[in-house]
Amino acid sequence: MIATIITIGDEILIGQIVDTNSAWMARELNRVGVSVLEIMSISDDEDHIVSAFAKAEQQSDIVLVTGGLGPTKDDVTKTALCTYFQDELVLDEATLQHVKDLFAKYVKDKLLPANETQAMLPSKATILKNEYGTAPGMLLVNNDTTFVSMPGVPFEMKALMINHVIPYIVEKGELPYIYHRTILTAGQGESTIAHRIEQWENLLPSHVSLAYLPSLGSVRLRLSCKGMDKEQVTRDVDAQVDQLYGLLADIIVGESNDETLSQQISALFKSQEKTLAVAESCTGGQIAQQLTQHPGASQFFKGASVTYATQSKVDLLDVDQALIDKYSVVSEEVAIAMAIGARKKFKADVAVSTTGNAGPDKGDSDVAVGTVCIGIATGDQQYALKFMMGNHRERVIQKTVNKSMELLQKELLKKAVI
Structure with missing residues (x-):
């Protein structure tokens, strides 16, 4: 089954919002064996919408459309549907009652005629x-x-997708099984990895595909296969993954199909019944944000201190000023002291800290822009590593977040830190 996804809204095209709907829908469709041929983002213009519908129908079995269904005049999706299907809008009493119930229960404002137009729907x-x-x-x-x-x-x-659309698709017909395994690597770039596995990649079966998914500080290698025989598809991919582990064992840090690294770390903390504290400087709270965005984070996440200024490291984490004066605020010694301070402050089993110079100015340290130190403190040991993360501020910050996650994972898995 082939699908096209259409997102409607001028706010997407001018960059006012980011279209996250399409990515989520594509993943859900992939789970049930539907291949997405195209994703379109189009304006709130009826002629443009109708043209997009015509194109999508020619190439797809199912067309998923989001946006343009609000109560205001710029929401024209319903009228475009009526134009395309030669239909008309009629009042749907069940929907009208639902709108009234929602307003009575949750909305303080008076129900307006514009809100009632939500119940005017295509008759077909x-x-x-x-x-x-x-x-x-x-x-x-x-x-x-x-x-x-x-x-x-x-x-x-x-x-709506989970409760209605996916069940409809599954009932509609026999779908192929799509199987992915995604290997997480860290420490080497895409081109280096490609060189290392070139011979293996050249011998991949034609029905098994490989995709490189690079990000700052890591590369994901996704192997995919699709077919009607679930067991055969699974065997074919698993056999290739086994070979990949043999070739890249030194840089593989785990697997992730739909889980992010932060989700994997969260699961490890929960399964090991350990707790975490975070002390961030150059990353500005992004490590804490990534870990606490997932439900159940309170089971392991004790707290975080964003000690951005040098003095806050002294006041909040008990970092010795003499240590800062001797080694610089961006140093392995200070990173260790920050991790120890966070672990004590929040009474956690493990703590991670970041201190660095993300640029473009040097700030409170004379170290080169891009210098970052990451500290880890546990009940058994305390250590820190120094990295050069480049000279672009956003790159430095994101690479530091990713490397911190990698070091946490390795600590929990008891792997040697690279």
Whole structure:
């Protein structure tokens, strides 16, 4: 089954918001064996929307549309659907009652006529109830292509996908099994890895594909296969992954299909019943943010101190001023002291710290821009490592976050730190 995803909204095209809906929908479709052929972002213009519908129908079995379903005049998706399907808007009493119930329960403002227009829907559509908002989903079929229109609010769209759209797709027909395994590596760049595995890659079976997914400080290698025989597909990919482990054992730090590294670290802390504290300087709280964005973080995350200024390291983490004067605020010695201080302050089993010069100015230290020290403190040991992360501020910060996560994972897995 082939799908096209269309996101509607001028706010996407001018960069006012980032389209995260498409990526999420593509992952969910992939889980059930649907291949996404194209993702389009288009303006709030009826003619443009109708043209996009026509193109999508020619190439797809299912077209998923998000956005343009609000109560204001610039939301034109419903009228575009009526134009394309030669339909008209009619009042759907069930949707109207749902809108009234939501306003009565959650909204202090008076229900306006514009809000009631949410219940004016194409007469040919199958209505998909939106439990969390006033704009329902709509399903229409034309020439064997199914169109599903959903609101652009992410949590509303996700609920409609999970409760209605995915079950509909699964019931619609036999789907192939798609299997991925994603290997996480750290410490070497994409070109170096490609050189190391060139011979293996050249001998990959034609139905098994390899994708390089580089990011700052790490590269993910994703092997994929699709077929109707689930067991065969799984065996083929697993056999290649086994060979890959033999070739890259020194730089492989784990696997991640849909999980991020921060999710894997969270799971390790929970399974080992250990707790974590964080002391951040140059990363400005981004390590804490990545770890606490996942549900259940309170089970292991004790707290964080963003000690950005030099004096705050002394006042909040009990870093000795003499240590700073002797070695510089960006030093392995200070990183260790920060980790020890955070571990004591929050009574945690493990602590990680960052101190560095992200640039563009040198700040409180004379070390070169891009110099970063990351500290780890546990009940058994304390250590720090120094890195050169480049000369671009955002790059330095993100690489430091990623390297900190890598060191935490290695500590929890009891691997030798590179």
